[in-house]
Amino acid sequence: MRAKDENKEAAIREQAIAMIVAEGFHGLSMQKLAKAAELSPSTIYIYYDSREDLLNKLFFYVEEVFNRETLKGFDARMHFEEGLWIQWKNRYRYSKEYPLYFLFAEQFRNSPLIRHKDIRENRFRSAMQEFVYHAVQRGEVADLTPEVFWAMAYGPFYTLLKFHMDQSSMSGKPFALTDHKLKQAFRLVLKALEP
């Protein structure tokens, strides 16, 4: 029997993500995708049951890469400052290495597609919860509702990151996120979160 060409699955995935980032969900048609990935429309259906199945699998794949990259060098028993900083750096690095994945996930997260599934639970890892729990025990960080903590610890970071990715300009020139600005914001967040 003829062997599956695994390159094709990756080609479909990468082209689909690129198309969605460039033109949105309605910009992804199976025929245009087939043309971009240089294969027949029907071939897509060998790897994915349907358009909806494709979208779901794209999201799960991207989320998997995100989780892997985000946990690199991270340990739940780290001191708070070190652990949170690693999280920031990992997420920042992820957005630079996989910018299309990042933009795709943001688009997905803000679309109603996600509401029809129950994907959101996994977003916040139990490793992070454990990390925060121990840091609170050690008196390294204020004891807050999980959502308030998350909002303080990551809200500023993601706001900066999205400015950067969208090349938003608050005044004149487009914003570029530097290591210095990232560290500066991090210090402010630490200040807010000290017990």
Add this chain to the structure above:
Amino acid sequence: MRAKDENKEAAIREQAIAMIVAEGFHGLSMQKLAKAAELSPSTIYIYYDSREDLLNKLFFYVEEVFNRETLKGFDARMHFEEGLWIQWKNRYRYSKEYPLYFLFAEQFRNSPLIRHKDIRENRFRSAMQEFVYHAVQRGEVADLTPEVFWAMAYGPFYTLLKFHMDQSSMSGKPFALTDHKLKQAFRLVLKALEP
């Protein structure tokens, strides 16, 4: 001549926003919209040149309401703590009074549609810039890059608000944003931003 029924324009607008929030941009078809607004597809084209024109006008309308609501009771010469708190409360109130508008705008903002236009500039009002400038002069707040300031001042707020709107659950039960949690987060933000 026959008079325009202005109710129709509003009906089209509200139904379109509801459809987009419920099913995404590709969930908005002119024929389904016509059915939902109880009129003929061709009637839509009396009020809007095309589907794209409709989407643009929806966004501008929603942004206009947002700006109006957000500036209520706000003055650029207010003291920093009072002014920023009014901004938080106004935006919170807006999200409660116009939840569909809020969700629509979030979806629009994270889609590539917005990249094809140049809408984003207006997002951050000059009134806000003036407000921050004076507060810095008076030594009420740290002097930061606009983007870093914005990320600190609004990042946590919007993260909380989106948890609330999406009914995300970080742990067990769905999150509900209370006045108390809002005030708590606000105090933490003030702490981070003090000079």
Add this chain to the structure above:
DNA sequence: AAGATAAACGAATATTCGTTCTTTTAAAAA
């Protein structure tokens, strides 16, 4: 080398899309 099997293809399917055409209707102007 021959046969088997699934990958891959490209054309064809029915449906839905945005938009326009033609006709009817209602209200303002005469």
Add this chain to the structure above:
DNA sequence: TTTTTAAAAGAACGAATATTCGTTTATCTT
């Protein structure tokens, strides 16, 4: 009341949509 004019309707348009069908092709097994 008659005329005029644009609002509103609904059927119809071609183009594009997701998916499937029948056939061909490549590679593994025998």
